[in-house]
Amino acid sequence: ESFIGSMEFLRAAPAQSYADAEARAGLRALVGGGVVEGTEVLVIDLDKCVHCDKCEDACARRHGHSRMNRKGMVVGNISIATACRQCQDPVCMLCSRAGIARMPSGEVYITESCIGCGICAERCPYDNISIVSLEQEVEERTTWQRFAQFFSKGAGKELGKRMLPMASMKAAAGPLNIQQPLDAFGEIRKKVAIKCDLCAGYNNQACVQACPTGAAFRAQPAQFFGSTEEILQRRAQ
Structure with a gap:
């Protein structure tokens, strides 16, 4: 089930003007920031994240230097970490x-x-x-x-x-x-x-494996948020 479907995110009722404006801002961020053009992103659930930076530390231990930054684009209660998104057309x-x-x-x-x-x-x-x-x-x-x-x-x-x-x-x-x-x-x-290569050659991803609360996980943007076309259609409504 998609993030939009499970969280009812970006589907605010017309009467909820503040929530609707926030939802539209989130849509603009997803499209303008190119998130949905990636094939895999590192997502952090801000309701679970305790800001311990263990994801970054684990990345640095494995690769000699951290290839990601947990701080990134915030949309609702999630953050798109600053890490390579494995673009469709890089x-x-x-x-x-x-x-x-x-x-x-x-x-x-x-x-x-x-x-x-x-x-x-x-x-x-x-x-x-x-x-x-x-x-x-x-x-x-x-x-x-x-x-x-x-x-x-x-x-x-x-x-x-x-x-x-x-x-x-x-x-x-x-x-x-x-x-x-x-x-x-x-x-x-x-x-x-x-840059992040999804820990190619390893049987797990260090950042996700090291998260003590399960806040960090990988997601495919088109499935998690919806395709660019779907997002643009919702923006037009």
């Missing part, structure tokens, strides 16, 4: 380096080809893509550890071959700067785009 995928791709199952994800140029983040109309800097942990190492690290970075390989950063590096927030030196591939690759 403009972010217009990447000259194939830095973003879509799985057969629909998840849009960042590929290893990403150089962190930031163009996808600029193209996303919902600000759901971030650019982060890759940083290595600084720690004391023994002589053998330093020697091993020397080779892990590509020493002994063919001259001129550049090694990409190791996958174990942690991501830390960094400023967006698309004016990168043309001859500095290493500097460019120190940044990378991040």
Whole structure:
């Protein structure tokens, strides 16, 4: 059953002028904000949410940096969290380096080809893509550890071959700067785009799994709210 049907949301009686105005504002937000154009959104029930931020913390633990923000568009008693909506027609995928791709199952994800140029983040109309800097942990190492690290970075390989950063590096927030030196591939690759990919490759979604009250859940907008056409028809009434 849809959210509209189960909650009788956005169907205020004509006599309830305040509720009707609020409902129409909610309709405008859903259409204008492009929510119903997504294929899956992170919804938070504000009646259950205790603002503990465990959803964000779980995302950061799994991915090294949180790919979502629980604060977002509020419609009635729910919030559409700031996270990738897996758009039906994602403009972010217009990447000259194939830095973003879509799985057969629909998840849009960042590929290893990403150089962190930031163009996808600029193209996303919902600000759901971030650019982060890759940083290595600084720690004391023994002589053998330093020697091993020397080779892990590509020493002994063919001259001129550049090694990409190791996958174990942690991501830390960094400023967006698309004016990168043309001859500095290493500097460019120190940044990378991040976005929600619905925890592709895992058997659950960290944000939903970590919510202690069951406030966070995933929903398909067209089924949950109704299609764009249905919403526009209700607005016209």
